[in-house]
Amino acid sequence: MTQEHPSIAIAAQARGHHAPPMSREKVFEIEDLSVHYGDKPAVKNIGMDILHKNITALIGPSGCGKSTLIRCLNRMNDLIPSARVDGRLLYHGEDLYGPNVDPIQVRKLIGMVFQKPNPFPKSIYDNIAFGPRIVGMAGDMDEIVEGALRRAAIWDEVKDRLNDNAFGMSGGQQQRLCIARCIAVEPDVILMDEPCSALDPISTGKIEDLMTELKEDYSIVIVTHNMQQAARVSDMTAFLIVELTADERERWGEIVEYDETEKIFTNPSDQRTEDYVTGKVG
Amino acid sequence: MEAYRPPTERTRFAVAGARANVAAVLGSQPRGDVIRNNVFAGLLGLAVLIALAGLAALLAQAVVEGAPALGTNLITEPPSTIDTANAGFRPALIGSLMMIAFVIVLIVPLGVGAAIYLEEYADNTRWWNRLIELNIQNLAAVPSIIYGILGLGFIVRGPLDLGFILLAGAITLALLVLPVVIIASREAIRAVPPSIREGSLALGATRWQTTRRQVLPAAIPGVATGVILAVSRAIGETAPLLLVGATVFVTFDPTPLGANGYSALPVQIFQYATRPQEEFQTMAAAGIVLMLVVLLAMNSGAIWLRNRYEQKW
Amino acid sequence: MEATSIGAGGPGRRPRLEAPSRRWGERAIQGLLALCAVLSVVTTTAIVISLVGPTIGFFQDVSLGEFFSTEWFPTFEPPQFGVLDIVAGTVNVTLWGMLFAIPIGLAAAIYLSEYASPRVRKVIKPILEILAGIPTVAIGFFAASFVIPIVQDVWPGGFLGGAEKPFFALAAGLGIGLMIVPIIASISEDAMSAVPRGLREGAYAMGATKAKVALRVVFPAALSGIVASIVLGVSRALGETMIVVLAAGSTPNFTLNPVESIQAITSFIATTATGDIAQGSVTYESVFAAGTVLFVMTLAMNMISIRLVRRYREVYE
Numbered sequence: 033m034t035q036e037h038p039s040i041a042i043a044a045q046a047r048g049h050h051a052p053p054m055s056r057e058k059v060f061e062i063e064d065l066s067v068h069y070g071d072k073p074a075v076k077n078i079g080m081d082i083l084h085k086n087i088t089a090l091i092g093p094s095g096c097g098k099s100t101l102i103r104c105l106n107r108m109n110d111l112i113p114s115a116r117v118d119g120r121l122l123y124h125g126e127d128l129y130g131p132n133v134d135p136i137q138v139r140k141l142i143g144m145v146f147q148k149p150n151p152f153p154k155s156i157y158d159n160i161a162f163g164p165r166i167v168g169m170a171g172d173m174d175e176i177v178e179g180a181l182r183r184a185a186i187w188d189e190v191k192d193r194l195n196d197n198a199f200g201m202s203g204g205q206q207q208r209l210c211i212a213r214c215i216a217v218e219p220d221v222i223l224m225d226e227p228c229s230a231l232d233p234i235s236t237g238k239i240e241d242l243m244t245e246l247k248e249d250y251s252i253v254i255v256t257h258n259m260q261q262a263a264r265v266s267d268m269t270a271f272l273i274v275e276l277t278a279d280e281r282e283r284w285g286e287i288v289e290y291d292e293t294e295k296i297f298t299n300p301s302d303q304r305t306e307d308y309v310t311g312k313v314g
Numbered sequence: 315m316e317a318y319r320p321p322t323e324r325t326r327f328a329v330a331g332a333r334a335n336v337a338a339v340l341g342s343q344p345r346g347d348v349i350r351n352n353v354f355a356g357l358l359g360l361a362v363l364i365a366l367a368g369l370a371a372l373l374a375q376a377v378v379e380g381a382p383a384l385g386t387n388l389i390t391e392p393p394s395t396i397d398t399a400n401a402g403f404r405p406a407l408i409g410s411l412m413m414i415a416f417v418i419v420l421i422v423p424l425g426v427g428a429a430i431y432l433e434e435y436a437d438n439t440r441w442w443n444r445l446i447e448l449n450i451q452n453l454a455a456v457p458s459i460i461y462g463i464l465g466l467g468f469i470v471r472g473p474l475d476l477g478f479i480l481l482a483g484a485i486t487l488a489l490l491v492l493p494v495v496i497i498a499s500r501e502a503i504r505a506v507p508p509s510i511r512e513g514s515l516a517l518g519a520t521r522w523q524t525t526r527r528q529v530l531p532a533a534i535p536g537v538a539t540g541v542i543l544a545v546s547r548a549i550g551e552t553a554p555l556l557l558v559g560a561t562v563f564v565t566f567d568p569t570p571l572g573a574n575g576y577s578a579l580p581v582q583i584f585q586y587a588t589r590p591q592e593e594f595q596t597m598a599a600a601g602i603v604l605m606l607v608v609l610l611a612m613n614s615g616a617i618w619l620r621n622r623y624e625q626k627w
Numbered sequence: 628m629e630a631t632s633i634g635a636g637g638p639g640r641r642p643r644l645e646a647p648s649r650r651w652g653e654r655a656i657q658g659l660l661a662l663c664a665v666l667s668v669v670t671t672t673a674i675v676i677s678l679v680g681p682t683i684g685f686f687q688d689v690s691l692g693e694f695f696s697t698e699w700f701p702t703f704e705p706p707q708f709g710v711l712d713i714v715a716g717t718v719n720v721t722l723w724g725m726l727f728a729i730p731i732g733l734a735a736a737i738y739l740s741e742y743a744s745p746r747v748r749k750v751i752k753p754i755l756e757i758l759a760g761i762p763t764v765a766i767g768f769f770a771a772s773f774v775i776p777i778v779q780d781v782w783p784g785g786f787l788g789g790a791e792k793p794f795f796a797l798a799a800g801l802g803i804g805l806m807i808v809p810i811i812a813s814i815s816e817d818a819m820s821a822v823p824r825g826l827r828e829g830a831y832a833m834g835a836t837k838a839k840v841a842l843r844v845v846f847p848a849a850l851s852g853i854v855a856s857i858v859l860g861v862s863r864a865l866g867e868t869m870i871v872v873l874a875a876g877s878t879p880n881f882t883l884n885p886v887e888s889i890q891a892i893t894s895f896i897a898t899t900a901t902g903d904i905a906q907g908s909v910t911y912e913s914v915f916a917a918g919t920v921l922f923v924m925t926l927a928m929n930m931i932s933i934r935l936v937r938r939y940r941e942v943y944e
Contacts (some may be wrong), residue, residue: 130788138644146512360734427663
């Protein structure tokens with residue numbers, strides 16, 4: 033019988049009770065994906081389907097390639113010249129790494145929020161308006177900005193200082209601004225790479241609430257090192273682990289288990305998952 | 315964390331031993347050490363004072379020797395070998411300002427463009443990009459007179475064949491200071507954190523949109539400082555201009571393409587300085603004061619710009 | 628606000644992942660930017676071509692043996708092309724310049740990096756930057772009209788033939804030294820500041836004085852950067868024109884005597900190329916041959932200094 037970490041299990045169950053019925057439509061289908069930096073592997077043998085309008089969490093110890101994996105999903109890895117991606121990665125049935133696929137177009141559909149809040153050194157308004165302007169969105173810019181800020185639940189805090197520099201906001205506000213900036217271009221998927229790791233618990237709570245609201249409209253993939261966060265917010269969880277060659281020369285990440293979050297945290301099928309989620313290792 | 319335990323007798327003994335050992339290694343006469351340390355500090359201070367005194371003497375000498383000629387005629391009157399009391403630097407000053415205008419027009423797009431390419435586009439693992447980089451570092455240290463030879467061989471004569479005109483001088487100066495602009499702009503661009511680029515690219519912006527709308531605006535203060543530095547270097551350069559035609563004793567206002575000669579402030583100073591008579595030496599000194607005032611104004615501008623607009627990350 | 632439904636959202640609708648356009652503009656811009664960068668290579672190539680062309684012509688009239696000997700009188704009849712005279716002149720002023728600049732510059736660097744309080748540093752560093760920004764024609768004028776009389780006053784009588792000449796190498800050397808001090812000071816200070824605090828603190832913890840830490844810990848650790856600054860200083864000294872033209876005279880002279888009038892490579896180029904000489908004549912070509920010698924000398928120095936700077940950056944960054 034699994035010795036579950038009580039608070040995590042409760043969080044997972046509590047969320048499970050109120051969760052809407054899960055969509056079974058697939059956003060991403062990943063098969064035998066591996067990423068190398070130069071000749072060093074970062075992740076190998078990744079296979080998972082990511083579901084539409086769900087929150088999917090990637091958890092695992094540091095160095096297990098969670099960030100590498102999430103950066104494959106909107107081709108941010110293309111920016112690293114030495115990175116090489118092999119395997120199949122379908123997005124709504126289309127090969128994301130197909131020959132005619134334009135990474136810029138991909139990133140318009142699949143937005144990203146980063147570990148450290150990275151607002152532009154501009155006004156709050158211009159931070160939001162930048163994306164819609166470059167993708168050439170039609171409509172009244174003031175309305176677009178307001179809409180994005182409202183949906184990111186930060187409108188009330190900033191509506192009186194839209195022309196202030198975004199650097200003057202608190203870390204939590206900056207991160208929600210970055211989420212607003214991301215949804216202003218109306219993406220289909222939002223990738224979040226440890227979005228709360230630089231934030232205090234109250235800001236973290238706000239962002240988690242926001243994610244639960246946003247999944248009505250968006251598919252969300254989140255990398256987190258915080259298991260409780262994964263348990264609280266996600267519908268599906270993938271647990272990755274660091275694999276080593278015998279001589280420890282090479283190390284890479286692999287998926288140990290991918291299942292409904294509730295199952296991962298209450299009744300995992302793999303011993304290593306259990307050890308990790310119960311805090312025995314990690 | 316382990317709780318603090320008071321050192322045992324043995325630990326204290328070991329520490330004392332180590333101290334004694336160190337003292338023996340580093341010289342055991344603390345008094346001598348202190349004296350030597352102070353003498354050393356004094357010598358260092360003296361060296362700094364000598365450098366500062368050199369600068370002070372240079373400035374003072376120029377002001378004192380140039381004093382009789384300091385006045386508005388420096389900028390309103392042409393040079394003269396006859397009426398030295400009313401002679402000035404008007405054509406040279408106009409020539410310098412015109413050249414600076416051309417230099418800025420040339421170095422801003424070319425220098426910033428090269429810097430953007432090297433920082434934002436170039437793949438550093440490619441040999442040709444590393445070659446370009448090494449090449450720019452080298453160009454930055456090529457003697458200015460060699461640029462004069464380049465100007466003479468390629469711009470005045472040879473492929474461009476412009477003749478001894480002001481524009482030829484401006485192009486020569488622009489090539490001379492281009493590495494300064496590139497190096498300073500690269501530093502300014504590199505100072506913009508990668509997270510800004512990622513944030514922009516993740517929204518679906520192209521490389522150029524990211525550069526144009528996010529990176530460059532954030533880098534502008536640094537770029538501007540570099541441009542001003544480069545321009546102040548160009549203002550003071552004399553040697554290359556001697557080879558590309560700024561040698562005639564010009565008493566009329568120059569034009570960019572005028573074939574009958576042009577002059578520049580430092581060249582005019584040089585021409586006065588090579589004449590041994592007292593009145594010409596005075597004019598040279600006054601010209602130096604004028605040139606330093608122009609430079610001081612530009613550099614203060616650069617410092618103000620840096621302090622006012624510098625982005626703190 | 629209604630829910631978003633971009634192309635990818637609904638089931639059965641395939642997302643558009645192709646680029647909406649070929650982005651020719653984007654490519655054109657990248658090409659233009661690359662062109663800007665390539666211009667530097669073009670410049671170097673043009674420098675080499677403009678030097679080498681006439682130099683080849685020069686060596687059709689003058690043998691290598693004659694070139695690498697003494698007696699440099701290209702404008703005399705018959706002309707003599709022993710380049711070592713003006714090479715010696717360049718070495719002469721560089722030598723005295725560096726003898727002045729190295730101790731002063733390094734001392735200033737140690738002072739700024741190890742001794743000066745942040746407040747003092749904030750005052751002195753900009754002043755050194757001002758010194759670095761003084762045009763060399765001004766320094767040359769200063770050397771000729773201020774340094775020369777002073778050296779003549781204090782020179783011990785007939786020592787080395789006496790400082791009787793109206794212009795001599797030492798004056799130019801001191802002027803060049805003044806120009807080089809800020810270069811050595813700022814690059815060396817940079818290298819010393821890059822030495823990790825831990826190294827210093829280790830030594831201080833053992834009770835070492837500041838002088839010992841500076842000389843035995845920081846100085847050796849920053850050595851490659853310090854040498855780089857000196858090499859770069861030498862390169863600048865070799866290539867300096869105006870100070871030498873104004874203060875060192877114009878007599879080709881195979882000597883390192885500081886109170887002799889000399890001619891450096893740069894001053895030969897500056898005075899000869901501006902005079903009335905026929906394009907294509909051997910005398911005209913000798914300007915380029917001398918330029919080639921200078922270019923090779925400074926290029927060697929620059930490569931050494933770039934190597935060294937790279938080394939210290941690699942170690943501590």
